[in-house]
Amino acid sequence: MQLRYVFSELRQGLRRNLSMHIAVVLTLFVSLTLVGIGSLLNMQANKTADHLGSQLEVIVWLCTPEDPSNNACTGEVTDPQKAQVEQAIEDSPEVEDYHYESKEVAFEKAKELYPDLDFEGDDAAMTSEDMPQSYWVTLKDPNEADGITSAVQGLDGVSFVGDVRDELEPVYTIIDVLKYGSWIAAAMLVLAALLLVANTIRLAALARRKEIGIMRLVGASTLYIALPFLLESLVTAIFGVALAAGALAAFVQFGITDGLADLIDFLPWIGWEEYLKALFGWRQAGIAIVGPILTLVPTLLLTRKYIKV
Amino acid sequence: MIRFEKVTKSYPGPGAPALDRVTVDVEKSEFVFLVGASGSGKSTALRLVLRETRPTEGRVYVAGKEINRLAGWKVPRLRRQIGTVFQDFRLLQNKTVAENVAFAQQVIGKSRSEIRRVVPETLELVGLKDKAERLPDELSGGEQQRVAIARAYVNRPMILIADEPTGNLDPTSSVGIMSLLERINETGTTVLMATHDHGIVDQMRKRVVELDHGRVIRDEAMGAYGFQH
Numbered sequence: 001m002q003l004r005y006v007f008s009e010l011r012q013g014l015r016r017n018l019s020m021h022i023a024v025v026l027t028l029f030v031s032l033t034l035v036g037i038g039s040l041l042n043m044q045a046n047k048t049a050d051h052l053g054s055q056l057e058v059i060v061w062l063c064t065p066e067d068p069s070n071n072a073c074t075g076e077v078t079d080p081q082k083a084q085v086e087q088a089i090e091d092s093p094e095v096e097d098y099h100y101e102s103k104e105v106a107f108e109k110a111k112e113l114y115p116d117l118d119f120e121g122d123d124a125a126m127t128s129e130d131m132p133q134s135y136w137v138t139l140k141d142p143n144e145a146d147g148i149t150s151a152v153q154g155l156d157g158v159s160f161v162g163d164v165r166d167e168l169e170p171v172y173t174i175i176d177v178l179k180y181g182s183w184i185a186a187a188m189l190v191l192a193a194l195l196l197v198a199n200t201i202r203l204a205a206l207a208r209r210k211e212i213g214i215m216r217l218v219g220a221s222t223l224y225i226a227l228p229f230l231l232e233s234l235v236t237a238i239f240g241v242a243l244a245a246g247a248l249a250a251f252v253q254f255g256i257t258d259g260l261a262d263l264i265d266f267l268p269w270i271g272w273e274e275y276l277k278a279l280f281g282w283r284q285a286g287i288a289i290v291g292p293i294l295t296l297v298p299t300l301l302l303t304r305k306y307i308k309v
Numbered sequence: 310m311i312r313f314e315k316v317t318k319s320y321p322g323p324g325a326p327a328l329d330r331v332t333v334d335v336e337k338s339e340f341v342f343l344v345g346a347s348g349s350g351k352s353t354a355l356r357l358v359l360r361e362t363r364p365t366e367g368r369v370y371v372a373g374k375e376i377n378r379l380a381g382w383k384v385p386r387l388r389r390q391i392g393t394v395f396q397d398f399r400l401l402q403n404k405t406v407a408e409n410v411a412f413a414q415q416v417i418g419k420s421r422s423e424i425r426r427v428v429p430e431t432l433e434l435v436g437l438k439d440k441a442e443r444l445p446d447e448l449s450g451g452e453q454q455r456v457a458i459a460r461a462y463v464n465r466p467m468i469l470i471a472d473e474p475t476g477n478l479d480p481t482s483s484v485g486i487m488s489l490l491e492r493i494n495e496t497g498t499t500v501l502m503a504t505h506d507h508g509i510v511d512q513m514r515k516r517v518v519e520l521d522h523g524r525v526i527r528d529e530a531m532g533a534y535g536f537q538h
Binding site for chain 2: 005215225
């Protein structure tokens with residue numbers, strides 16, 4: 001096959017329809033960026049869940065002498081009360097494992113968590129005596145927290161029962177909203193991109209209808225006739241993907257690594273590995289795969305229609 | 310080379326079929342005029358040979374292939390064996406004469422060396438060797454039609470189809486075009502030409518097939534345009 005002709009046609013086609021091609025590139029750019037951000041956020045949510053999955057625990061906080069969380073606490077939890085709570089935990093079928101955490105351990109943790117506070121001397125912000133004792137209960141299934149909660153809630157000496165997931169719920173909600181929001185916006189822009197590609201092809205086929213007619217008559221194969229169109233679409237896809245890849249790199253670098261990851265450092269954050277997946281991953285609908293498909297499929301369908309032999 | 314067996318072609322909608330049980334057999338290297346009034350079915354017959362359309366009933370054989378059974382992807386190969394010339398020339402205005410002729414070779418993947426060899430040869434055959442670098446609108450109608458014939462013939466097809474090739478030309482140019490087609494016919498190429506041009510048909514004394522309302526009403530080995538007056 002003579003590719004020289006194909007490439008000169010490609011060059012001409014790109015020039016002839018420059019404004020349309022720019023429109024396609026920009027639409028693709030924005031929609032692919034949104035698709036990419038959606039899948040990055042999705043991976044972030046999974047990563048967070050993975051990281052926390054092993055730690056999904058229910059914490060049974062026990063009463064302190066002057067407990068601010070529960071008025072029913074009459075004073076420091078007693079040993080018989082603790083034995084009763086321990087029994088309730090052991091009797092609960094959903095419990096995988098549990099351990100007791102003393103005031104001292106809690107105090108050490110608090111010191112780590114708030115390094116700026118003063119924990120020594122007379123003016124200490126808190127002492128180990130202020131800290132609650134607790135049971136840390138690991139569940140067989142993190143979704144089955146209700147059973148154990150109702151089993152120990154209300155027992156004497158129990159201040160309150162905390163589920164780690166409750167504290168993370170807002171984080172998940174925000175990620176979900178952003179993820180679905182970007183996917184919905186991406187879906188509409190993808191539709192716009194498809195229509196733009198279709199229009200571009202229609203115009204190009206119209207501009208070249210005489211040549212196409214002659215090519216058909218002298219027996220050029222359909223592929224040969226369609227090739228310049230397919231290459232035109234591929235070129236616009238490459239530009240769109242490249243721009244989106246740049247925007248996503250900026251998102252990962254400035255939004256995540258230098259931004260959120262700096263701000264919230266107790267969670268694991270996505271990085272370049274996930275970035276590559278968002279670009280080339282098959283299961284993540286990588287934009288380097290989606291982009292060319294978005295332009296080539298309508299082109300193939302329309303060229304079949306317009307240049308049917 | 311071309312055979313119609315009881316071919317009927319109806320288009321959607323009311324009205325008589327464009328072709329009605331037409332049976333015609335054209336041998337290799339024959340020269341056949343297809344005559345008849347507008348709407349008699351000439352164009353439909355040519356379109357069937359090119360497999361631009363398919364028969365409603367009956368069979369059309371071209372170069373030994375039944376076109377109705379031909380898979381879509383094989384159609385380009387069939388068309389490479391057929392050259393086509395039209396009344397309106399259909400040249401690419403932004404390409405030179407030589408480029409227009411070379412185009413027919415480029416798009417079917419002929420090598421550059423072959424194109425360099427065959428295009429000048431073909432231009433010489435049609436008498437346009439000196440005008441290879443001209444653009445179509447710098448040529449007369451007759452010359453433009455010669456370019457179109459060169460393009461149709463450059464791949465040395467077995468069949469040349471000409472749809473009113475002299476329809477836009479003055480009598481002198483028409484005579485030139487006809488002698489060119491005759492010369493191509495003498496190389497063994499089958500020529501099928503649809504025309505309205507009485508003078509040419511009467512003068513050439515070739516086989517004439519006349520269509521009227523989709524039916525063959527005459528098929529004479531050495532005919533004239535109309536019945537002898």
